[in-house]
Amino acid sequence: MNIERGERTLNFKLRKFLNKESSAGVVFCMPFIIGFLVFLIIPMGMSLYYSFCDYDILSPPVFTGLDNYIEIFTADETFWHSVKATFLFAFVSVPLRLIFALIVALILVKSTKATGFYRAAYYLPSILGGSVAVAVLWRRIFATDGVLNSILGMFGLDTQFAWLGNTKTAIWTLVLLAIWQFGSSMLIFLSALKQIPRDLYEAADVDGANKFVKFFKITLPLLTPTIFFNLVMQMINGFLAFTQSLIITDGKPMDSTLFYAVYMYRQAFSFNHAGYASAMAWIMLLFIGLLTLLLFKTKKYWVYEQE
Template sequence: MKKNAKAPSGKLWRQDRAAFLFLLPWLIGFIFLTFGPMVSSLYLSFTNYDMLLGARWIGLDNFRIMFFEDQRYAASLKVTLIYVLASVPLKLLFALAVAMLLNKGLRGLAFYRTVYYIPTLLGGSVAIAVLWKKMFSGNGVFNQALLTLFGYQGPDWVSNPKYAIYSIVVLSAWQFGSTMIIFLAGLKQIPHEFYEAARVDGAGRIRQFFNLTLPLLTPVLLFNIVIQMITAFQAFTQAFIISGGTGGPIDSTLFYTLYLYMKGFTLFEMGYASAMAWVLLFIIGFFTAIVFVSSKYWVNYGDGGD
């Protein structure tokens, strides 16, 4: 009996050992490239560390300065919240509108999907941010080729503190490709029979959208909201290029991540930058939790047959 009992156990161990061997590269990478740096940055957040001298323990001083003394930190938090609240709904709106158009069975659907997805592939690059800065400058294409047709001379959108943040919001909305693809996949999963039944009941397109399409699409909408919100909180490249790495004009594009970068790699205040990174983690976690808690009131996981 003992032999028979040991044999399956030995077989299971060999299977587990093979699994651990396959997981080992990822596990090593996680420990040394993710978990280790996270623990290190947590320690540094309680120190005064300038990357040139050794870390000196100062307790909660970084957080005290951050919350009560650093006005630029407050400005960066305000700019980032404005960007998140403006860019995420706008991108979702554009993505859903285009997805619904592509869901009509157009000819060359694969071509259109590719065309609309290209900005997402290019949008995070430095070249596109530079191009965007040129387009929305005072004598850029947007003013000279579009607004002048209506007899209006637009301002320098990227250098005016009133409009600079919104030029970046428009750039973010332009990168709706991945969100659109996910919405399109969700729309494809809604059975056509539901729309036929709605038409028989006399429901028009608007009523079909709000009473059928949108409720059945809420799980996909939840996913896109969470992903795009997290991405928006971490936006960096566009603000860095358009503002020239300063967050200007007058801190109007001083994103949280840009200010973190300036503190850590320009001013070499790595302890303060580490504290900012951990606060950002909790901010993202807080807003994500709010979305998930509220989802039970508006996300429909049913089959749509009710």
């Protein structure tokens, strides 16, 4: 009797829950919640545990405390090479990408019959830029017998220069590829430019302001929230760059293009040091978190927020 009474109570509570309007929202959110837990929170928790272990994927993890972190900071020179290459790539490519994106957005803000085509053409590299096919194409362009050296040969210049084999030029080929992928930032800037009230420019025209004054006194201040958003997102993507380094240069020459994510990948799947790679992943997560926090702390000094 108690069992039947308990079943009836449970069924009554279940029907009552399903009859609530809020239950529909809970049901529709369940796929996201389950995916969030299974594919993000649980793997992150496992990664945090493995970062304190000697783990090679094939054998059970052995807890070693802070040994992985100590080795990373004190005994791994390649780690510091990867940090240097990643910092150089991110802090150079991201500002240049945003500058080019803003320039192109200013050009395309005026609507013409061909504006739609140009917007799609400029956005296309951002869709294809992270693909393996484009990385292979980029490698062929800068190869010793590639397109760039062939063009230089037409002008009587050195046609055997190793762009990808020189420590002074290899990283800049990857920076150039990153700058070429400015389409997503450009569309965001373009949308923000269209939200600026036209009467501000009309008032500036009445006061006799030229284009430069209108840009620096009206356009740029009102774009600072969008610049801030693009800066945060692109900076995070810059520190997580992977495909360019792996496919185009494979981290060579002399680790000058060995990005952090590529070195972490090698530790996990080439050297079977999954615990070591997990520790590297958490170091990068903490750094990106601190960098994002720093950007938000400086936001009040240069981002214009209209009340």
